[in-house]
Amino acid sequence: MGTVPDNSLYRTPDARRAGAREAIVCVLLAAFLLVLFAGPSVRSAGEEMNRGVVRSVVLAVGKPTGWLADRLPLADAVSDLTSRLSPEEDLESTDSVFAARDAGAAAVPPVTPDSFDPAALGEQPARPGPLRTLLVTGDSLSMPLDARLAQELADRGGVRVVRDPRLGTGISKSELLDWGRLSVVQARKHRPDAVVVFIGANEGFPMRVAGGRRVECCGTPWAAEYAFRVRSMMNVYRRGGAARVYWLLLPAPRDGARARIARAVNAAIAVAAEPYRAQVRVLDMGAIFTPGGRFRAAMAVGGRQTIVREPDGIHLNEAGAKVAAGAVLAAVRRDFGP
DSSP: OOOOOOGGGOOOHHHHHHHHHHHHHHHHHHHHHHHHHHHHHHHHHHHTSOSSHHHHHHHHHHHHHHHHHHTSTHHHHHHHHHGGGOSOGGGTTSOOGGGGGGGOOOSSOOOOGGGSOGGGGTOOOOOOSOOOEEEEEESGGGTTHHHHHHHHTTTSTTOEEEEEEOTTOBTTBOSSOOHHHHHHHHHHHHOOSEEEEEOOTTOOOOEEOGGGOEEOTTSHHHHHHHHHHHHHHHHHHTGGGTSEEEEEOOOOOSSHHHHHHHHHHHHHHHHHTGGGTTTEEEEOHHHHHSGGGOOOSEEEETTEEEEOBOTTSSSBOHHHHHHHHHHHHHHHHHHHOO
16 A cells, blocks of 8 residues: 655745735835834934945935824834833932923022022132042933043042943934933932033934924024933923033034034023023133134144044044043033132
């Protein structure tokens, strides 16, 4: 009696063709969903790259996909879901100071003595307590400034420098980090006597304002919301007047599109500081590195032409960070003494 072959081990050509078609459909569907959900991330990654062929290719894909994703609610949904994956678990239990925007405010807020720098009135400003803890924070712009400040203050006995850069984050983006929460946690955890903030390499994202309306960069509605967020953080960092805050304006970047964002960010920072001039110092890095708003990669340092910017046309290199640290420490010494 012969053996009956097991036909289940064999597939017909039609079955193979159907499987291949289904695989192609699945791949195309996955690519389509990735474009819808992650289009802004592709665009953002391309904008942060150095100029070159790779950047052009990434932007060729990222700009149209980002444009499409901006007009759909899917990217916001992903942001809400992935925000729960933040490694900063203590941020979840902290209220964001940005939420105060929705509570409303008096038509004309009161003007307090904190709005005035006593030196501008010809008065002797009251010195804060001794400088024991200096917090240096921000995005990638705060590096290597944080290391340089730590080196410069190493010989000053009793001063602890807390270096807390958050790479890839921004005040106008919340995919990775909510600065409204982080600022509260930082102030509560470290209780700094002075805070140095250098942030702005990743700004320009749309933001939600009161009532849930979405505003695009970089007009006055966007600048107003950014200023509100910065002001909220300044108020947290100044710790009721006990601390001093040194917020650095952005030097002009090489790229024209980024220069537009930098102008809006700088204008917002200047407005944000108005109620707290007694404790907040706005340090103009543009006046040092890019006077007149014109980008330059090199400048005179110690009588010699020195490259002070990274090749990306955004960040300061080691030499530039040393110059910036000198400006920061000069402001710190004016407040806390030598």
